Structures are given as structure tokens and as C-alpha cells.
Amino acid sequence: MKTEQPTWTRSRYTGPLATVTGDGRHAAPKTPRTLVDQAGALLAAYDFTGAYQLLVEVRSLLDHGVIVEDVDAVDATRMLADTLLAMGQPDRAADLVAELAARPGLGPYQSAMLIVTQARLLTAQDQLDEAAACYRDIIDCGTGGRERMRWPVLLATAGAGGVTAAQGRPATAEPALTAAYARLSEEYGTSHTDVVRVGVELVQVRKQTGGDAAAARLAARLLPAATAGLGQHHPLIVELDGYVDDRTVQPRGRERAPGAAPSVQATASPAAPSRGPSPHCRGTARRRSLPYWALVAAAMGPAAAAATTAPVLAITTFLPARTPGAVAQPPTQQAAVLVAARSFWSPSYPAAGGVRIIRDSGTTIDVAWTDPTGGTRPTILFLTEDDTPPVVAATVQAATTSHRLTGLNRRARRYCISVAIAYSTTTLARAPDVCTSRPAPATSNTRAGIPPNSTPATSTPRPATTSG
Numbered sequence: 001m002k003t004e005q006p007t008w009t010r011s012r013y014t015g016p017l018a019t020v021t022g023d024g025r026h027a028a029p030k031t032p033r034t035l036v037d038q039a040g041a042l043l044a045a046y047d048f049t050g051a052y053q054l055l056v057e058v059r060s061l062l063d064h065g066v067i068v069e070d071v072d073a074v075d076a077t078r079m080l081a082d083t084l085l086a087m088g089q090p091d092r093a094a095d096l097v098a099e100l101a102a103r104p105g106l107g108p109y110q111s112a113m114l115i116v117t118q119a120r121l122l123t124a125q126d127q128l129d130e131a132a133a134c135y136r137d138i139i140d141c142g143t144g145g146r147e148r149m150r151w152p153v154l155l156a157t158a159g160a161g162g163v164t165a166a167q168g169r170p171a172t173a174e175p176a177l178t179a180a181y182a183r184l185s186e187e188y189g190t191s192h193t194d195v196v197r198v199g200v201e202l203v204q205v206r207k208q209t210g211g212d213a214a215a216a217r218l219a220a221r222l223l224p225a226a227t228a229g230l231g232q233h234h235p236l237i238v239e240l241d242g243y244v245d246d247r248t249v250q251p252r253g254r255e256r257a258p259g260a261a262p263s264v265q266a267t268a269s270p271a272a273p274s275r276g277p278s279p280h281c282r283g284t285a286r287r288r289s290l291p292y293w294a295l296v297a298a299a300m301g302p303a304a305a306a307a308t309t310a311p312v313l314a315i316t317t318f319l320p321a322r323t324p325g326a327v328a329q330p331p332t333q334q335a336a337v338l339v340a341a342r343s344f345w346s347p348s349y350p351a352a353g354g355v356r357i358i359r360d361s362g363t364t365i366d367v368a369w370t371d372p373t374g375g376t377r378p379t380i381l382f383l384t385e386d387d388t389p390p391v392v393a394a395t396v397q398a399a400t401t402s403h404r405l406t407g408l409n410r411r412a413r414r415y416c417i418s419v420a421i422a423y424s425t426t427t428l429a430r431a432p433d434v435c436t437s438r439p440a441p442a443t444s445n446t447r448a449g450i451p452p453n454s455t456p457a458t459s460t461p462r463p464a465t466t467s468g
Contacts (some may be wrong), residue, residue, distance in 0.1 A: 008201050013083060026307070029211070029392060033072055035054065035057070035058050035061075035076075036055075036072055036076050036079065037076050038054060039051045039054045039055045039058065039076070039079055039083075040079065042054060043079065043083065043086075043193075044193040045233065046235045046236070048083055048086050048087050048392065049080070049087075049392065049395075050311070051083050052080070052083050053077055053086070053089065055076055055080040055083060056080070058072075058076040059080060059365050061429075062076065062077075070103075070105075074100060074103065074106065074110050074114075077096050077099060077100055077111075078097075078100060078113060078114060078117055078414050079091040080096055081094075081096040081097050081100075082117055082120070083123065084096070085117070085124060086390045087391060088382070088390070088391070088392060089391060090121055090124045090125060091389065092389070093117070093121060094121055097114065097117055097118055098120060100114055101114065108141070108149065109148050109149060109152065112138050112141065112149060112153075112156075115137065115138050115150050115152075115156075116134075116135075116138065116152055116155050116156060116159065118134055119131040119132075119134035119135050119156070119159055119163075120159070122134065123159075123163060123166065128163050128166055130165075131163050132160055132163045132164070133333055134156075134441075135156040135157075135159045135160035135163065135248065136156075136160065138153060138155075138156035139153055139156050139157060139160070146192075148249075150187065154180060154183055154184050154187065155178040155180070155194065157183070158176075158177060158180035158181070158184065158194075158198045158201070159177065160176060161173045161174075161176035161177035161180055161201070161205075162177070162201050164176060165177070165201070165204070165205050165208075170205045170208040170209050171209055173203060173205050174202070174205045174206065174209055177198060177201055177202045178202060178204055179204050180198055181195065181198045181199055189229070189242065190222070190225035190226060190229070191226055191228055191229020191230060192229070193230065193236070196222070196226040196229070196230060196236045196237075196240075197236055199222045199226065199240070200239055200240055200310070202218065203215050203218050203219045203222070203243050204332055206218050207243070215243050216243055216244055218243075219240045219241075219243035219244045220244050222240060223237070223240050223241060223244060226240060248264075252276075263400055280397035290297060291301070292293040294310065295330065324391075349421070349423050349427060349429035350372035350373070350421070350429060351372065351419075351420075351421060351429040351430060351431040352369040352370060352372065352379065352419040352421055352429075352431045353369065353370040353372060353431070354368075354369055354370040355367065355368075355369040355417070355419045355431045355432070355434050355462050356368055356369070356434060357417065357434055357435075357436050358402070360415070360436045361436070362408070362410035363406065363407065363408050363410050364404055364405060364406045364408060365401065365404070365405045365408060365415060365417065365436065365438055366403075366405075367381065367402065367403055367404075367405070367417050367419070368401060369401055369402070369419045369432070370401060371399070371401050371421070372421065373398075373421060373423075375398050375399030376398055376399075377398055377421050377422055377423055378395060378396060378397055378398050378421075378422050379396040379398075379400065379403075379419060379420065379421055379422065380392060380394075380395055380396070380419075380420045380422055380428070381393045381394040381395075381403060381405070381417060381418070381419060381420075382417065382418040382420060382430075383405065383416070383417055384416040384417075384418075384433070385408075385409060385412045385415055385416065386412055386413055386414055390416075390418065393405055393417075405417070412438065413437075413438050414435055414436065414437060414438060415435065415436050415438075416433040416434065416435040416436075417433065417434055417435075418430055418431060418432070418433045418434075420429045431447055432446065
């Protein structure tokens with residue numbers, strides 16, 4: 001089938017993403033900026049799959065030369081990196097960060113926001129000292145600067161506190177997170193997604209420093225305003241509510257550390273004019289010799305432009321279809337708590353049992369499991385096609401023990417599925433993968449019209465991955 005090529009008429013996009021009325025006429029076509037803003041709304045709702053699909057489409061516009069504004073291209077690419085990080089794909093996110101770092105002429109604001117994403121990547125890779133150095137540089141460069149720099153500075157202040165907590169120093173992290181939450185609340189309100197996320201991190205730290213009762217009191221104070229803004233079924237609200245009434249399932253053995261989860265940028269960043277890079281930040285960056293820091297340093301000075309081909313376009317075949325231009329909807333009841341970069345698998349929590357593939361029909365796979373939480377926690381399904389990295393394929397509401405994955409590639413030789421119970425935004429318990437083996441590629445018989453055997457799939461367990 002021929003792919004429809006996007007077109008651009010009078011600065012308005014009229015390709016596949018434009019809103020179409022019932023009679024086929026284009027109505028309220030979207031500009032690149034509005035598409036990026038829509039992706040920001042999806043990220044704010046923690047609809048990472050929806051945001052991913054939309055941002056990949058925006059990236060395709062960039063590849064076709066439709067997007068000509070550097071700000072739109074930079075924002076879309078950075079938000080896609082944040083989305084991939086939240087979906088558990090730090091390597092793919094790092095590729096996009098490297099691409100952005102090679103772009104010449106990034107201004108101070110865009111450079112700072114790129115370093116925020118870089119710090120989250122380093123945190124995901126357990127390089128906490130390097131992540132803390134990134135956050136310190138943003139704070140040093142942005143404090144006392146333009147008003148526009150307040151947002152990345154506040155994000156960096158909260159991120160630094162989260163890293164300190166992840167390093168096992170909750171007593172030191174608590175004042176920093178408290179100050180960051182107060183400033184964010186004053187600037188952006190207590191119902192902003194990133195403000196609520198920092199509040200959740202603060203509750204996690206308070207649990208470590210003051211115990212369950214202190215965490216419950218703090219969560220109870222934060223919950224009303226946060227719920228009014230995000231809705232009672234938002235994953236962050238589900239977690240806050242768990243601290244209030246102690247519904248959160250307790251781990252077996254030692255209590256988990258409060259590791260701070262770097263967030264996905266909740267709203268699309270406003271456009272920033274391209275200004276010269278900060279000499280202080282540029283010098284600081286070049287003095288550091290961190291595994292990924294050179295990528296960010298390149299964004300602060302002249303560099304050769306990197307190729308813009310997105311390496312993630314090929315993995316959308318199994319993702320559920322989304323209505324073009326759809327507004328983010330609140331997650332269903334007990335919606336899945338999708339994890340950000342530091343949500344590694346925890347052996348202290350019970351994982352799903354009896355994971356099995358019921359049927360593989362080529363384009364759909366039915367999978368079932370048993371729930372160790374009694375229907376109190378949501379589930380995330382990870383899917384691996386052949387030898388590609390695993391990706392988030394579906395989020396399943398609590399009290400559900402089966403799911404059908406659709407839109408799969410019937411030509412794939414092997415699919416593996418892992419079922420993970422989401423105990424919080426920072427803790428997953430992931431069961432061993434089960435895999436389906438498919439018949440060999442079509443022979444002359446099948447090409448002649450003789451159908452292959454159609455039998456239920458057999459589940460082949462394989463060990464669970466132990467890193468994010």
C-alpha cells in the first residue's frame with residue numbers, strides 16, 4: 001500500500017495527522033507546534049504509548065522536511081527521548097540525545113533541558129555521581145539568569161534531590177526536595193504533573209526518614225490538590241493514595257530504597273529563541289569526562305550535524321492505533337503505573353505466576369497470568385520481537401489476568417512477552433519471559449495456496465531480564 005506523503009499548505013499540515021471531518025474535508029489542521037503540545041498533554045497523562053506514536057509521526061515530518069522550525073524539531077526529539085526513557089529504552093533515548101547534542105546553535109534553555117534528559121539517562125544507568133554533576137551545572141548556569149531558565153533550574157533542583165536519595169542519603173535529600181516542591185508549587189501550582197511527581201518523591205523520602213505515619217500525613221496533605229488537577233485514576237494519584245491508606249503491597253524482607261524516578265517532561269516546552277550558549281556552562285561541560293557528557297557538551301558549541309533518521313520508527317507495528325489528534329484521556333481505574341528510568345525490577349516483591357501464551361494467530365497473541373496482589377496493582381506487558389530490545393506493549397488495569405496483543409508482525413519468527421506487576425512508579429516485579437515459536441518462512445506449498453498448520457502457540461519460558 002502506498003504511504004501517504006505529508007504536505008504543507010500555508011504553514012498548516014494536511015497529511016495523515018490532520019483532523020478530518022465526516023465528509024472527508026480537513027478541519028482544524030495541526031501545526032507542528034500544536035502536535036508537539038498534544039504530545040506534551042499525553043505525557044502529562046502518563047500515556048507514554050500515545051505520546052510515542054504522536055512524536056514518531058512528528059519525527060517523520062522532520063525527516064520529510066516538513067518541520068522547518070528548529071525549536072519544534074528540538075522539542076519533539078527531546079520529548080521522544082524522554083518518552084523512550086519512560087518506556088524502558090534508555091539506549092534508544094541516548095541515540096536521540098546524541099543527535100540533539102550534535103546540533104549547532106542550541107540556546108541556553110534548550111541546552112539546559114537537554115542536560116536534564118541527559119541526567120535522567122545517567123540516573124537510569126546508575127551513574128549517579130555523573131547525573132548529580134549534570135544537575136549542578138544546570139543550577140549553577142541558570143540561577144540568576146533569565147526568567148525562562150527557572151523551569152530547567154527547578155527541574156534540576158528536584159532531580160538533584162532525587163539522585164541524593166537514590167545514593168542512600170534520604171536525610172540530605174529531604175530538604176532539597178522540600179525546597180524544590182515549594183518553589184515548583186509556587187510557580188506552577190500544586191496540580192502540575194511534574195510538581196505532583198516531585199511530591200511523590202518527597203513522600204517516598206519522608207517514609208525513609210520519618211516512617212509510614214509521617215509519609216501518610218504528607219501524602220494526605222498533597223492528595224486533594226493533586227487529585228483535582230490530574231484526576232483520581234492518574235498513576236501518580238494512585239501511588240499517593242497508596243501512601244495515605246497503606247494499600248501499597250509491602251515487600252518481602254528488607255524495605256526498598258526510595259530511589260527517585262526521573263520524570264518524563266509533563267508538558268511541551270514553550271518555544272525558545274536561539275541564543276548563544278552560556279560560556280560558563282560550555283566551559284564546565286568540556287572539563288568533565290563523563291561517559292555521555294561529551295554529547296551534551298557538543299550542544300553548547302559548534303558541531304557537525306548528525307543524521308536525523310529516527311532509529312525507532314520500525315517498532316510501531318504492534319502498538320494500538322490512536323485517533324489522529326486525540327486528546328489525552330485519563331487512565332482507566334487502577335491504571336498502570338508506567339515507570340521512569342530508575343524503575344528497575346525488584347526481587348523483593350512477588351511477580352506474576354503462571355505466565356502463558358494461550359494463542360498466537362500471527363497478528364494477535366493472547367497471554368494470561370495469575371495475580372499475586374489480589375487484584376490491587378496494575379500490570380505492564382513487555383514485548384520482544386525477534387532480537388529487538390523489549391518495549392512496553394500494553395498496560396493492563398488491576399484485577400485483570402489476561403490480555404490480547406494486536407497488530408503484531410505475522411512475519412516475525414519469535415515474540416517474547418514479560419508480565420510485570422507495577423507496585424509503584426519506582427518498583428516493578430517482572431516474571432520470566434514466555435516466548436512463542438513460529439513456523440519457518442513460507443515455502444513453495446504456502447505460496448501455492450496450501451495453508452500452514454494452525455495450532456495454539458507453545459510457551460517457551462526464558463529467564464527474566466534483571467536490568468531496566
